[in-house]
Amino acid sequence: MSQEFVLETRGLTKEFRGFTAVDSVDLQVTEGHIHALIGPNGAGKTTVFNLLTKYLPVTRGDILYRGKSIVSMKSNEIARLGLVRSFQISAVFPHMTVLENVRVALQRPMGNSFHFWKHEKVLNQLNDRAMELLESVGLGEYADNVTVELPYGRKRALELATTLAMEPTVMLLDEPTQGMGHEDVDRVVELIRKAAKGRTVLMVEHNLSVVSKLCDKITVLARGAVLAEGDYATVSANPKVREAYMGSEHAEVQGAH
Template sequence: MTTDTIIQTRGLTKRFGGFAAVNGVDLDVARHSLHALIGPNGAGKTTVFNLVSKFLAPSEGTITYNGQDITREKPAQVARRGMVRSFQISAIFPRMTVAENVRIALQRPTGFSFSFWRGEKVLTALEDRVDELLTSVGLIEWRNRTATELSYGRKRALEFATTLALDPELMLLDEPMAGLGQEDVHRISDLIRQIRPNRTILMVEHNLAVVADLADRITVLARGEVLAEGDYESIAANDAVIEAYIGGDID
């Protein structure tokens, strides 16, 4: 594993009974890159993602993060290392305000995560950073509205703000465009582009136009194995990849 690689898997395998959902996957994610996992339905993308983020334990293989073996670690342990993931379904506190959602995430590094009884002065010290994060995701006008009032696209933006509040070194984005209309897709794409500097992003995404626009490197999975890897141009010209997408043009 080189210093330019932030996360690496070797022989990553996950079996459910006699079925190998992931079989011998080798993955190298370069530091400060956006690496996309794509593939047809049932290719094993989500399983790989859950293995890397430690929501599943592998049957075989190893996972290394910043040179440290994290194969048997729990999600909370890797989160403390600086690896934070999002989910297909937006994970926010719907009855809290937009600002309160971000403030709770900011409280974690201070040690006040569960100190809800603390005086208001302690919490107001975080307000500048709350507003900075909300401005960065285009939600400052909504700061005092409850999260449940947001459109689905804006809820996704709020989730980005809470993720950024944890100051992750590696962001794992699970289908960030799922369920979004075209306008929101453009908004979230612009947001991802904005937050990329000095971070690494590993993303599972079905929207190939988004992948073409954002990804530095792409790993294509099929039947739980790596089918191809490279930049979008080489992937789009790969006959095996086109065949995996049922003979269609992946442009």
């Protein structure tokens, strides 16, 4: 039985004044999988994310969601389909409480996103669901804290909760463990694993030990093109991948076994 690709690109290309940042990328993301997009700095990973979420227009190629082209859609239309980019779309409001942040995210699908003037009783109807989401990412006890007071790792957990509030079918996670210490990284890995149940995740990630623990499939980009693809064992043993990750990142490929 052929596996269904929930998200697919065909010949995806982005050029900036003669420079090809993304070069004919064919990406196939299987429903229910955690799929990583990795590669050295400048490989084109973030540009691919920007094309998928229509932050940038595509030069050539196609993007398909459940087999239908979405290349001409706007970013808000793509988000409504269920493709939600975390840690960008769901940036938190620092001077609101943790609970209020999730409540605002819950209003988005209702079309009430910015009705901050709504009566408190109306907003309180969302509190139970907001608390459920906070409990799911280990933030229940922080519900009344002002967000700016949270340590960095817990802010990232809150961003994950606000993303989940938008009921995504495909979560696009842009370097979810960037800048974290080991303890926070381990916590976020577990949160992503939980959040991925019943969903599809496509993530850009530099930390290869995170990729090795989480991902079903890995696509390696180099100079804007696909260099290698497969599970972690296959990709990490590929001599071209090792060469692309020369220096400290090369050591990380070897060290993440």
